[in-house]
Amino acid sequence: DAGVIQSPRHEVTEMGQEVTLRCKPISGHDYLFWYRQTMMRGLELLIYFNNNVPIDDSGMPEDRFSAKMPNASFSTLKIQPSEPRDSAVYFCASSSIRVPRVFVQETQYFGPGTRLLVL
Amino acid sequence: SQQGEEDPQALSIQEGENATMNCSYKTSINNLQWYRQNSGRGLVHLILIRSNEREKHSGRLRVTLDTSKKSSSLLITASRAADTASYFCATDVGSGGYQKVTFGIGTKLQVIP
Numbered sequence: 001d002a003g004v005i006q007s008p009r010h011e012v013t014e015m016g017q018e019v020t021l022r023c024k025p026i027s028g029h030d031y032l033f034w035y036r037q038t039m040m041r042g043l044e045l046l047i048y049f050n051n052n053v054p055i056d057d058s059g060m061p062e063d064r065f066s067a068k069m070p071n072a073s074f075s076t077l078k079i080q081p082s083e084p085r086d087s088a089v090y091f092c093a094s095s096s097i098r099v100p101r102v103f104v105q106e107t108q109y110f111g112p113g114t115r116l117l118v119l
Numbered sequence: 120s121q122q123g124e125e126d127p128q129a130l131s132i133q134e135g136e137n138a139t140m141n142c143s144y145k146t147s148i149n150n151l152q153w154y155r156q157n158s159g160r161g162l163v164h165l166i167l168i169r170s171n172e173r174e175k176h177s178g179r180l181r182v183t184l185d186t187s188k189k190s191s192s193l194l195i196t197a198s199r200a201a202d203t204a205s206y207f208c209a210t211d212v213g214s215g216g217y218q219k220v221t222f223g224i225g226t227k228l229q230v231i232p
Contacts (some may be wrong), residue, residue, distance in 0.1 A: 004161070035222075042224040043162075043207065056219060086136030091161055106150070108209075108220065 004111035006092050012117045016096040018080040022072055022116045023092030024110055034077050035106060043091075049075065082118045088114045125208055133231050138195040140226040142164040142208030143188075151184060152209040153193050156225070162207065165193075200232045 005024040005051070013019055034046040037058040038092045047057040057080045064083070079086055093108040126141045140153070150169045154162040168175045168184045168191065175182045181194040194200055205225040 008203070009227070043222040047217065073169065093161075107164040108162075110163070112161050113159075 004092055004110035006090075006114050007010060008114060010115045010117075012119065013082055015083055017083045017118075018078065019082045019086075019116060019118075021077040021090050021092075021116070023077070023111060025075070025094030026109055027073065029094035029096045030072075031095045031097070031108075032069060032075050033091075033093040033095075034075070035093065036088045037091060037113070039110055040086045044047070046077070046090070051103055057064050068086045081115075086119045087116055087118050089115050125206065125223045127226060128224070129227045129229075131229040131231065133199055134200055135181075135192075138198050138202070138228055138230070139178075140193045140206050140228070142191045142193070142223055144191075144210045145189065147186075147227050148210045150184075150211060152206045153180075153182060153191075154209060154222070156205045156207065158204070162222075165206075172211055184201060195228075198230045200230050202228060202229060203230045219231070 004026055010103045011019060022029050026057045031048060033048040035043050036046055044059055045060045047067045048055055049069045053073060064081060065079055067075065067077045074117045075088060091110050091113045095108045124143050130138060132138050138186055148170055149166055152167045153165045155165055166175055166177045166182050168182050170186055173184055173220045179196045182191060184191045191208060193206060205227045207225045209220045209222045209223045211220050
C-alpha cells in the first residue's frame, strides 16, 4: 500500500483565494482525520470522518473551512477565502478500528502533509 | 490546553546516549501512543500502551505508563543520529463511541553524531 496520499505537497496562494487540499486514505481504513500543525498551536484535529460521514468537526476554526468525503477513497479540505493565519502544514491521517464494538483508538497513519502559505 | 504535554520541549544528546521524554496528561485515558515526526514529514506511529499496561518495549524503545500520576515516559536507548526528530504523545479523550486522540506539543530531540 502506498500509504496516505496528500496533494498538493506545497501550496502558495494569495489572501482571499480558495484553497483545496486532497487526501487519499489507506484502502480499507474507515476513519479519516484532518489535522493542522503550526509552531504556536502544535497539532490540532480539525475534523474526522467515519465511513465517509463527518463525526466531529468541532476543531474546524471557522466557516471558511469545510471538508468533504464523497467516497471511501477521497477527501477534501477547502478554505474559502484563505487568510495568512491559515498558513500551516495540513495533515491527513487514516485508521481502522480493529475490534468492533470496542471503541479504542488504534494507530493513525499520516500522510506527508500539505505545506500551505497564504500571502 | 493540550491533553498531553511532553517534557522537555527540546533535548540534545550525544549519539549512543539514552534519551528520555515524558508526557503528562489530565484526564483518564484508554491508551497512550507515541509518534515520531521527522522534519518536513508526517507523524509515524511508534508504540501504543493501554491503560492496563505499565511497560512496553519495541526494539530500542521502552515506554512506561503510570496512570496514578497520569504520566508516561519514552526511553530511546543507544540513540543514533537518525533518531533526531520530534516525538509526540497522543492520548484518547472522551467516553463512549470513538475516542478522539489529542496530541501534545512534542519534544524535539537532537542526537549529535
